[in-house]
Amino acid sequence: MSAKTLYDKLWESHLVRTDEDGTALIYIDRHLVHEVTSPQAFEGLRLAGRKPWRTEANLATPDHNVPTTERSGGVSTIVDPVSRLQVETLDQNCRDFAITEFEMLDPRQGIVHVIGPEQGATLPGMTVVCGDSHTSTHGAMGALAFGIGTSEVEHVLATQCLIQKKSKSMQVRVDGQVAPGVTAKDIVLAIIGKIGTAGGTGYAIEFAGDAIETLSIEGRLTLCNMAIEAGARAGFVAVDQKTIDYVKGRPYAPQGDDWDKAIAYWQTLHTDPGAEFDKVVILDGAAIKPQVTWGTSPEMVVGVDQAVPDPADEADKVKADGMRRALEYMGLEAGTPIQDIAVDKVFIGSCTNSRIEDLRAAAEVAKGQQVASNVKLALIVPGSGLVKAQAEEEGLDKIFVEAGFEWREPGCSMCLAMNADRLESGERCASTSNRNFEGRQGQGGRTHLVSPAMAAAAAIHGHFVEI
Amino acid sequence: MEKFETFTGIVCPLDRSNVDTDAIIPKQFLKSIKRSGFGPNLFDEWRYLDHGEPGMDNSKRPLNPDFVLNDPRYQGAQVLLTRENFGCGSSREHAPWALDDYGFRIIIAPSYADIFFNNCFKNGILPVVLDEKIVDELFAQATLEQALSLTVDLQQQQLVVGDAEPIPFEVDPFRKHCLLNGLDDIGLTLQHVDLIKAYEARRADEAPWLFS
Ligand code: SF4
Numbered sequence: 001m002s003a004k005t006l007y008d009k010l011w012e013s014h015l016v017r018t019d020e021d022g023t024a025l026i027y028i029d030r031h032l033v034h035e036v037t038s039p040q041a042f043e044g045l046r047l048a049g050r051k052p053w054r055t056e057a058n059l060a061t062p063d064h065n066v067p068t069t070e071r072s073g074g075v076s077t078i079v080d081p082v083s084r085l086q087v088e089t090l091d092q093n094c095r096d097f098a099i100t101e102f103e104m105l106d107p108r109q110g111i112v113h114v115i116g117p118e119q120g121a122t123l124p125g126m127t128v129v130c131g132d133s134h135t136s137t138h139g140a141m142g143a144l145a146f147g148i149g150t151s152e153v154e155h156v157l158a159t160q161c162l163i164q165k166k167s168k169s170m171q172v173r174v175d176g177q178v179a180p181g182v183t184a185k186d187i188v189l190a191i192i193g194k195i196g197t198a199g200g201t202g203y204a205i206e207f208a209g210d211a212i213e214t215l216s217i218e219g220r221l222t223l224c225n226m227a228i229e230a231g232a233r234a235g236f237v238a239v240d241q242k243t244i245d246y247v248k249g250r251p252y253a254p255q256g257d258d259w260d261k262a263i264a265y266w267q268t269l270h271t272d273p274g275a276e277f278d279k280v281v282i283l284d285g286a287a288i289k290p291q292v293t294w295g296t297s298p299e300m301v302v303g304v305d306q307a308v309p310d311p312a313d314e315a316d317k318v319k320a321d322g323m324r325r326a327l328e329y330m331g332l333e334a335g336t337p338i339q340d341i342a343v344d345k346v347f348i349g350s351c352t353n354s355r356i357e358d359l360r361a362a363a364e365v366a367k368g369q370q371v372a373s374n375v376k377l378a379l380i381v382p383g384s385g386l387v388k389a390q391a392e393e394e395g396l397d398k399i400f401v402e403a404g405f406e407w408r409e410p411g412c413s414m415c416l417a418m419n420a421d422r423l424e425s426g427e428r429c430a431s432t433s434n435r436n437f438e439g440r441q442g443q444g445g446r447t448h449l450v451s452p453a454m455a456a457a458a459a460i461h462g463h464f465v466e467i
Numbered sequence: 468m469e470k471f472e473t474f475t476g477i478v479c480p481l482d483r484s485n486v487d488t489d490a491i492i493p494k495q496f497l498k499s500i501k502r503s504g505f506g507p508n509l510f511d512e513w514r515y516l517d518h519g520e521p522g523m524d525n526s527k528r529p530l531n532p533d534f535v536l537n538d539p540r541y542q543g544a545q546v547l548l549t550r551e552n553f554g555c556g557s558s559r560e561h562a563p564w565a566l567d568d569y570g571f572r573i574i575i576a577p578s579y580a581d582i583f584f585n586n587c588f589k590n591g592i593l594p595v596v597l598d599e600k601i602v603d604e605l606f607a608q609a610t611l612e613q614a615l616s617l618t619v620d621l622q623q624q625q626l627v628v629g630d631a632e633p634i635p636f637e638v639d640p641f642r643k644h645c646l647l648n649g650l651d652d653i654g655l656t657l658q659h660v661d662l663i664k665a666y667e668a669r670r671a672d673e674a675p676w677l678f679s
Binding site: 013016017025027029039040043044047048050053082089123125151154159160161163254258259261262265 | 498
């Protein structure tokens with residue numbers, strides 16, 4: 001048998017049928033559901049008189065619209081009626097169709113991409129989909145995971161399958177080790193800086209190399225989370241002992257005989273020696289610095305020791321124009337050292353960086369320090385109720401609160417400003433989220449993407465600093 | 468999707484060309500969490516005298532008596548007769564959702580905007596293209612005192628008005644097959660139920676933890 005990539009293995013093990021033109025019907029093992037992209041899909045099911053094909057394959061939670069401030073009063077505490085209705089509709093749909101949902105006040109509620117791995121609901125070798133582009137996150141488990149649209153959400157609900165064509169395969173290899181203080185977030189920003197936001201378009205990316213192998217599972221989740229920001233629908237990492245150790249004992253993880261069978265299978269989930277990729281990109285880990293985005297696209301990124309680039313140095317005219325527009329929107333001058341950029345707000349959270357290791361890294365920086373006086377708001381939003389509880393058990397909440405951060409309830413929060421957490425026009429934010437598009441964190445808001453430690457350091461110093 | 472069967476319905480004549488999707492369903496209604504319920508806001512700006520917003524009680528709003536949908540003759544119409552380039556503008560699937568929710572099953576026009584045309588089939592609506600001249604004739608008949616009633620036979624690909632010679636129309640064979648059998652993408656996938664079940668059985672054997 002010829003050598004296979006991990007992608008080949010994941011793809012082939014889920015084929016239900018293939019048409020002559022390569023269009024395939026693939027089976028979906030896990031469908032994650034949140035309140036924003038599911039209502040019309042459930043509605044469609046109802047109208048067609050259909051039922052979910054396999055209710056147990058679905059797991060739902062509200063995350064985008066939930067308030068992160070005091071909310072013990074439940075859904076009625078959501079002020080915006082449109083937001084409230086979306087959450088209520090999810091609750092109702094899950095009840096009607098007997099789908100497991102971690103409702104807003106459930107201690108297990110959280111960002112859908114945080115709770116999947118946390119519960120062991122997303123496992124190695126699975127196909128995982130969700131009506132959300134950052135579903136690529138779950139690829140960190142050695143799974144094939146990607147985002148889908150509302151009509152596909154309905155399709156998965158009704159058939160447990162999707163109509164897909166196989167992507168091309170790309171390997172992104174980070175050789176050597178990164179320096180201390182350089183995190184998964186910096187690695188993925190450096191990758192996007194290198195290949196561009198369309199660099200992965202049409203590809204499924206396997207991340208590999210020494211630096212990736214060294215990453216914890218949480219680090220790999222951060223890495224795969226942003227595969228979509230490089231244009232790839234899916235990004236993943238081969239299964240190793242860390243993956244297996246991470247999964248063990250989680251609520252949805254296999255047990256007993258199943259566990260032994262599962263690990264035997266999971267250990268095959270890597271690219272065979274000699275297998276070929278359609279494209280290979282190599283980075284030198286040692287050369288990666290902590291990253292800070294300066295523009296309105298994740299590819300507009302430099303090391304913290306660098307300066308805001310000058311469009312005049314860019315030969316490509318279209319690119320140069322894009323840079324100029326970005327600088328204007330961001331209110332920045334070319335040549336400004338990154339460390340001279342002061343911030344108004346700091347956001348530590350989102351499906352990219354809201355897990356316990358992220359909070360620990362931020363707390364380490366914040367410990368015994370004070371948020372700078374020019375920083376109006378520094379928010380810590382844990383990714384799930386369980387992350388929050390764990391952090392409180394470790395006393396991280398106290399460290400943050402004493403340093404002047406706000407300690408919030410779990411949700412998407414200021415990652416996309418669908419709830420009340422947002423930037424005002426012109427405000428500048430150091431954010432651990434994944435998108436720095438115009439208006440993403442609030443109309444006119446200016447986002448700089450960084451790692452949790454970098455965000456915490458920016459909060460303490462009032463501007464970006466090298467850590 | 469419901470199977471598209473032969474039916475006889477009243478023809479509502481909308482004598483305008485270039486009707487865009489924002490006219491079919493104005494943008495303020497797209498915030499809805501539903502894909503049904505757009506019917507009362509179909510052609511909202513033409514149909515009511517006031518400005519419509521989501522959440523209003525449409526039954527209490529002042530109707531525009533001059534708009535054809537409000538004409539007593541055309542109540543319950545299932546056939547929409549209109550002019551060229553129907554459905555232009557934004558690609559919102561809410562437009563066919565609204566037409567379908569109102570009760571229209573087929574549209575007759577000399578031409579359509581491309582995306583809208585495709586969206587119709589996905590939502591069980593048959594958009595029929597007829598020659599300008601035939602459309603003119605139908606308009607003449609549909610605006611008489613007595614509303615025009617027309618039989619749509621997709622199987623035979625013809626429209627029948629009374630004893631007159633049936634009017635033939637073209638339709639893509641695959642689309643026709645899907646409409647007649649009530650197949651949408653989901654319907655098509657569900658034609659492979661046996662394969663999906665066989666896959667599940669095989670997989671449950673190899674990887675039982677995925678099904679426990
Ligand atoms: S945290 Fe942000 S990127 Fe992640 S699911 Fe929520 S809104 Fe999307």
